Amino acid sequence: MTDHASDPLFAEIKEEIEPFNAKGVEVTRETSFQKDLEWDSLTVMDFVAAIEDRFDIIITMNMQAEIETVGQLVDAVTKLRG
Amino acid sequence: MTDLFSKFDALIQQRETLLSTGQRDPFSLVMEEVKSPTVAVVNGKETILLGTYNYMGMTFDPDVIAAGKKALDDFGTGTTGSRVLNGTYQGHRECEDALKEFYGFDHAMVFSTGYQANLGIISTIAGKDDYVLLDIDSHASIYDGCAMGNAQIVPFRHNDIEALEKRLKRLPEEAGKLVILEGVYSMLGDVAPLKEMVRISKEAGAMVLVDEAHSMGFIGEHGRGVAEEQGVMDDVDFIIGTFSKSVGTVGGFCVSNHPKFEVMRLVCRPYVFTASLPPSVVATAATSIRKLMHGSEKRAHLWENSRKLHAGLKALGFTIGTDEPQSAIIAVIMPDLEGGAKMWESLLNEGLYVNLARPPATPANMTLLRCSLCAEHTSEQVDEILGMFERAGKATGII
Numbered sequence: 001m002t003d004h005a006s007d008p009l010f011a012e013i014k015e016e017i018e019p020f021n022a023k024g025v026e027v028t029r030e031t032s033f034q035k036d037l038e039w040d041s042l043t044v045m046d047f048v049a050a051i052e053d054r055f056d057i058i059i060t061m062n063m064q065a066e067i068e069t070v071g072q073l074v075d076a077v078t079k080l081r082g
Numbered sequence: 083m084t085d086l087f088s089k090f091d092a093l094i095q096q097r098e099t100l101l102s103t104g105q106r107d108p109f110s111l112v113m114e115e116v117k118s119p120t121v122a123v124v125n126g127k128e129t130i131l132l133g134t135y136n137y138m139g140m141t142f143d144p145d146v147i148a149a150g151k152k153a154l155d156d157f158g159t160g161t162t163g164s165r166v167l168n169g170t171y172q173g174h175r176e177c178e179d180a181l182k183e184f185y186g187f188d189h190a191m192v193f194s195t196g197y198q199a200n201l202g203i204i205s206t207i208a209g210k211d212d213y214v215l216l217d218i219d220s221h222a223s224i225y226d227g228c229a230m231g232n233a234q235i236v237p238f239r240h241n242d243i244e245a246l247e248k249r250l251k252r253l254p255e256e257a258g259k260l261v262i263l264e265g266v267y268s269m270l271g272d273v274a275p276l277k278e279m280v281r282i283s284k285e286a287g288a289m290v291l292v293d294e295a296h297s298m299g300f301i302g303e304h305g306r307g308v309a310e311e312q313g314v315m316d317d318v319d320f321i322i323g324t325f326s327k328s329v330g331t332v333g334g335f336c337v338s339n340h341p342k343f344e345v346m347r348l349v350c351r352p353y354v355f356t357a358s359l360p361p362s363v364v365a366t367a368a369t370s371i372r373k374l375m376h377g378s379e380k381r382a383h384l385w386e387n388s389r390k391l392h393a394g395l396k397a398l399g400f401t402i403g404t405d406e407p408q409s410a411i412i413a414v415i416m417p418d419l420e421g422g423a424k425m426w427e428s429l430l431n432e433g434l435y436v437n438l439a440r441p442p443a444t445p446a447n448m449t450l451l452r453c454s455l456c457a458e459h460t461s462e463q464v465d466e467i468l469g470m471f472e473r474a475g476k477a478t479g480i481i
Contacts, residue, residue: 042446045218049239058252060213061228061235 196324271411299328
């Protein structure tokens with residue numbers, strides 16, 4: 001696991017989170033999409049589409065079910081980009 | 083002990099808050115009498131029905147009723163068994179023959195409901211390493227079909243051709259792919275760009291399933307649906323439909339030209355492990371489907387009704403889900419659930435029933451008053467409906 005301050009991928013994902021971060025939550029690897037950002041299913045769908053397009057990947061609903069925190073998303077994107 | 087029902091507390095609370103204001107419960111209405119496809123008695127009051135899926139008004143067709151009565155007399159009340167055991171009667175075969183003729187497809191399979199048709203076909207044909215791509219506004223039966231199977235599920239933005247194309251291109255070339263689309267999306271009544279979406283799906287080597295539940299009988303020259311209207315019938319691998327809308331009874335089906343389609347009868351669990359439809363139901367369905375083949379005048383009148391209601395509501399100042407009428411569903415967008423529920427009740431007091439639709443069934447957390455027209459609504463009834471909307475809209479401050 002990388003220190004998030006120096007991880008460029010974390011920074012990129014954080015950038016994608018901001019337009020959806022209505023509550024202005026401080027985003028760390030531990031931030032939970034549901035509990036901290038309080039995203040509903042529609043917001044999640046829009047956000048996932050944005051991430052998919054930015055990194056030219058597909059995050060299936062099956063994978064999404066396993067991703068709860070920003071850190072887990074960073075790891076998943078790392079893996080998907082190969 | 084953990085009460086397993088505690089997860090529903092928020093919903094129970096929301097409902098109680100709403101009802102505590104004296105609001106009538108929109109989700110427990112009872113039709114005491116049904117006089118025709120367009121009129122029922124609710125709370126002792128004669129009410130125009132504008133929230134059914136009885137698009138072609140077949141529920142009281144004399145030929146359809148006669149066929150049902152005869153089957154009830156000749157074959158009894160029910161089959162008490164699965165389609166693959168003792169539950170296939172002459173009527174089930176005749177119903178499948180009527181569907182093959184209606185769509186001009188080689189194979190037809192009748193399920194006990196439309197929900198089960200989607201559940202069964204999707205969960206069975208898409209396996210573990212296959213990909214299912216679906217529009218995010220897909221019906222619950224499509225999502226549940228995905229959840230019941232174990233394929234990789236890829237949603238894409240509603241009616242977004244580019245979003246679908248990008249995702250198809252990101253998938254492994256050799257993987258099995260199924261693209262699921264709907265002809266008419268039932269919440270806003272908008273139509274899919276099937277022509278483009280089917281083309282890019284086929285180019286990517288995907289099979290295509292189109293749910294035509296809300297277009298059968300009405301859209302397309304022969305009422306085959308949006309795929310017919312947009313000229314892509316030959317490229318659609320599976321059409322899913324229901325008998326509970328234009329056909330006017332209950333049941334579901336899948337038609338296909340796939341040469342191996344009949345194997346579905348052995349491997350599709352929601353087909354095998356449930357009782358088949360009662361003989362009277364398949365007899366009414368078969369008769370209704372055959373009559374729908376010749377329903378062009380009714381189709382024309384239903385379009386007239388849809389255009390008139392859409393234009394009239396727009397002129398009154400209501401916000402409609404689509405700029406132009408695209409189907410027999412006209413969705414009136416409400417400011418919020420409270421406003422929508424008030425307007426719904428006000429319309430009911432006027433003598434008009436519409437559907438109150440709310441999240442999570444609706445897109446973008448909208449509250450909708452969903453109006454669905456019937457070919458049996460007269461032009462005068464549509465005028466009456468517009469008058470009711472005007473009075474209720476002003477009384478509740480929506481317009």
